[in-house]
Amino acid sequence: MSKRVSKAVFPVAGLGTRSLPATKAVAKEMLPVVDKPLIQYAVEEAVAAGIDTMIFVLGRNKNSIADHFDKSYELEKELEKSGKTELLDMLRSILPPHVTCVFVRQAEALGLGHAVHCAKAVVGDEPFAVILPDDLIEDGQRGCMKQMVDLFAEQQSSILGVERVDPKETHKYGIVEHSEIAPGVGRLQSIVEKPKPEVAPSNIAVVGRYILTGAIFEKIEKTGRGAGGEIQLTDAIAALMNDEPVLSYEFAGNRYDERQY
Ligand code: G1P
Secondary structure, three states: OOOOOOEEEEEEOOOOHHHOOOOOOOOHHHOEEOOEEHHHHHHHHHHHOOOOEEEEEEOOOOHHHHHHOOOOHHHHHHHHHOOOHHHHHHHHOOOOOOOEEEEEEOOOOOOHHHHHHOOHHHHOOOOEEEEOOOOEEEOOOOOHHHHHHHHHHHHOOEEEEEEEOOHHHHHHOEEEEEEEEEOOEEEEEEEEEOOOOOOOOOOEEEEEEEEEOOOHHHHHHOOOOOHHHOOOHHHHHHHHOOOOOEEEEEOOOEEEOHHHO
């Protein structure tokens, strides 16, 4: 029977050092872009992909993220009293009623692989999405994760969202080597975390969008510390690739992140 992606993990425990000083006292994921915090774009992308369980892996000082998706009784009461129905509706639409949020703590910032593993008990043995909210992706249509969920429905394999980057920038990303199996879709042959341009196998970078099978958890458990002394998701994916197909997908849309500015 074909499996469906119904859960998304948002690793939001990082210290946000790339965005200092803006993130000294404010969670990076709560920084506004136009009129919404980054994390809300990420959750909306997941909802648009048909995902209904949002799992946030939080660190210390990230409670504002949980508060953002919580009901704000006092605020709603005030808006109701003053007849500001439009604002009230906007507030209530932050999270559609069919969506459930689960909050998990990552006690120590040991890396992206470790953060994803913190969600294991909630995810179980199902395929799931991982969305890094600091990679904001806009396609003006379905959304990047919906594109990937549609591909998953056909392929039933792990999928990494990828994009070609400036070859001088490979040290900022996970970089893959793949063989193309369809336009924009490749089968992974290798993946390495943040290689210097001189040794990078390509300029095809992993962006913050993944669909992973439940088998990734066991691989993370066996992954030691890698680049930057952290437990890297990239290294666990490299191990997964030896057991089952992992695909790369060149999504349609534009990505914005603070590395580019
Ligand atoms: C993480 C991943 C990296 C990926 C990037 C995309 O890096 O480790 O492989 O390319 O996200 O945003 P980080 O943002 O933690 O430096």
